[in-house]
Amino acid sequence: MAQSIEPEFDVIDLGDILFEQPATATFKLKNRGSVFFLNEVKAFCGCTKVTYPRKTISKGENFSITVTYDAKTLGHFQKDIALISREFESPFYLTLKGRVIAQPQPLFGGKGCMIGKLHLSSNTIEFPDGYAGDVLQQQITFINKDNQPVNPLVIHVPSYMTAMVSPNVVGPNKQGTITFTLNCHNLPRYGLTQTSVYLARYPGDTISKEKELTISAIKLPVQNFSESQLGRAPVLDLSEQEISLNHSLKGEIIVMNKGKSPLIISDLQSYIQGISITLEKTKLSPGESTLLKIKGTRKILKKVTSKARILLLTNDPNNQKVVINVNYEL
Secondary structure: OHHHEEEOOOEEEEEEEEOOOOEEEEEEEEEOOOOEEOOEEEEOOOOEEEEOOOOEEOOOOEEEEEEEEOOOOOEEEEEEEEEEOOOOOOOEEEEEEEEEEOOOOOOOOOOOEEEOOEEEOOOEEEEEEEEOOOEEEEEEEEEEOOOOOEOOEEEOOOOOEEEEEEOOOEOOOOEEEEEEEEEHHHOOOOEEEEEEEEEEOOOOOOOOHHHEEEEEEEEEOOOOOOHHHHHOOOOEEEOOOEEEOOOOOEEEEEEEEOOOOOEEEEEEEEOOOOEEEEEOOOEEOOOOEEEEEEEEOHHHHOOOOOOOEEEEEEOOOOOOEEEEEEEOOO
């Protein structure tokens, strides 16, 4: 019977609240089952007070539970609230959580970007170095510039990542965070993986290019070398670590192996569309060199706002990952 209660949220994250300034959250629920009467709504400590309807709840009826936390203890908190009725086989639980802080946190500075009326510290997330087994996190901050509360959520999140918004309801001019957690083991390939997710202001919000967040992750293979192998390792040498393309949007970099064993370039990728790259050889004997050719497509690059970069993965133990910056003028 308890499972016939349908909450808008069964967990509300209040985010950061100030010490000794009580914070209140309202859980909105709907009765999808039979008629019932709430005999008790129980908070499990004196720090949490609840208000609930003391009447019969009809089938299909909406109702609310208001929960207030006294904020008298610094640090993270999580409080469970049990809805109890004689008609329930077991209680139905709600959870209130957050963090009590001593001083207000400063709002982030810088230009950032706007998605609707949400001001974000960034719309790009990068995980630059990950190995199989690593679990990495990155975070962006946002401010609600609307005059109404919003319930932001991140959608189209790939299976190798999670995205958590805190708090899940953000009031006017209040700040929130989005924490992205990457499981490197589940990335589909070594090298660069890129995807897009979208920041919706509320469930059911429409998705568009303007709400896009771009995510880049680099997965590196684990390489173990003995001392003798390090002494005979390949050594990558580039004629340029940063290149400016000419007026025809072309450029070349000499790639050389100055080591004592074959250099293998196992991956070569551009971070953005509009930059094509070719490598004459991917395996270089000691002393051998080859050309890395770079060409830009003007029509595509006019639409690109991200920094142009090229990624190389090699078996040089000191240059397993190399990023080449590419500059150009349109």
